[in-house]
Amino acid sequence: MIWRYLVDESLTITGRPVVVWRVHVAFINKIDWKYEGSTASAAGGGRTHTFGIREPAKKFGPAAVYERTDIVLSGGKPTYSLD
Numbered sequence: 001m002i003w004r005y006l007v008d009e010s011l012t013i014t015g016r017p018v019v020v021w022r023v024h025v026a027f028i029n030k031i032d033w034k035y036e037g038s039t040a041s042a043a044g045g046g047r048t049h050t051f052g053i054r055e056p057a058k059k060f061g062p063a064a065v066y067e068r069t070d071i072v073l074s075g076g077k078p079t080y081s082l083d
Contacts, residue, residue: 001025002060006071006078013070013080021071021078026063028053 004022013019031054038049053059072081 004078006080008080019068019071020066021068022064023066024060024063025065026059028059032059 002024003020004024005018005020008014008017008019011017033051034054036050036052040048070081071078073079
C-alpha cells in the first residue's frame with residue numbers, strides 16, 4: 001500500500017495539517033521485488049541495503065483505490081485545485 005499526502009500548513013483544504021490525497025493498493029509478487037545494494041563505504045555515509053519494486057508506475061499506477069479530484073500534480077508536487 002502506498003499513500004500520498006501533502007502538508008497543508010494553512011489548513012485550508014480540510015482544516016487539518018496533513019491531507020491524504022491518493023491511496024494505491026497492489027498485490028506484489030516475489031518477481032516484482034529488486035535488490036538495491038548499499039552505497040555505504042568503509043568511511044561511512046550512503047544507505048543500507050534495501051529492496052524496491054520493478055516498474056512501480058506500472059504496478060501501482062492503475063491500483064488507486066482512493067483519489068481526491070481537487071488535488072493535482074503541478075511541477076511534480078501535489079497542489080490544491082479549485083477547478
